[in-house]
Amino acid sequence: EIMLRTPTAAHMTALHEHKEFIMGTRRHTRAPKITLITSSIAVTRAKRVSFSRLRTLLETKGVNFDHVDLALQDRVDEVVGLSGSRELPQMLINNKYIGGAEEIQELEDDGALDNLLGIDFI
Numbered sequence: 001e002i003m004l005r006t007p008t009a010a011h012m013t014a015l016h017e018h019k020e021f022i023m024g025t026r027r028h029t030r031a032p033k034i035t036l037i038t039s040s041i042a043v044t045r046a047k048r049v050s051f052s053r054l055r056t057l058l059e060t061k062g063v064n065f066d067h068v069d070l071a072l073q074d075r076v077d078e079v080v081g082l083s084g085s086r087e088l089p090q091m092l093i094n095n096k097y098i099g100g101a102e103e104i105q106e107l108e109d110d111g112a113l114d115n116l117l118g119i120d121f122i
Contacts, residue, residue, distance in 0.1 A: 031064070031118055032093045032094050032116070032117065032118050033066070033092075033093070033094050033095065034058065034063055034064070034065035034066070034091065034092070034093055034117065035065065035066045035067075035068060035091070035092040035093075035095070036054060036055060036058060036065050036066070036067050036068070036089060036090075036091055037068045037070065037079055037088060037089060037090040037091070037092070038051040038054075038055070038067065038068070038069055038070070038088055038089045039051075039069060039070045039071045039088055040069050040071045040072065041071040042088075047088065047089075050089055050100075050101035051088070051089050051101075053101065054089050054091065054101055054104055055067070057104070057108065058117075061113075061114070061117060061119060062119075063117050063118070063119065070088070082095055082096075082097055083097035084097070085097070085100075087100050088100070089101055091104055093116055093117070098116065
């Protein structure tokens with residue numbers, strides 16, 4: 001004999017979480033301060049492409065970030081003080097230097113970037 005029960009709130013929550021897991025929905029668990037530092041006066045095409053890729057990566061992940069364009073804002077000394085580097089692009093999380101384009105791509109490839117950005121899979 002099959003008994004039908006009315007689902008409880010706990011069952012509905014579990015079902016919703018399972019659906020989000022299956023769908024791959026992401027949830028932002030915390031909101032770190034993310035800063036992307038670039039320059040609109042990039043000397044090489046490769047630099048312009050790396051700026052664009054990093055910005056697109058952050059936008060695709062749906063995280064909020066501040067964009068500092070050093071060509072428009074005189075903050076070079078502040079940036080060098082935080083990162084110890086003049087190399088661009090740079091990404092800071094909570095004013096801590098995370099890396100440039102190559103380091104960020106490595107973090108993404110290793111699956112560690114989402115955690116740093118405060119994104120978790122459900």
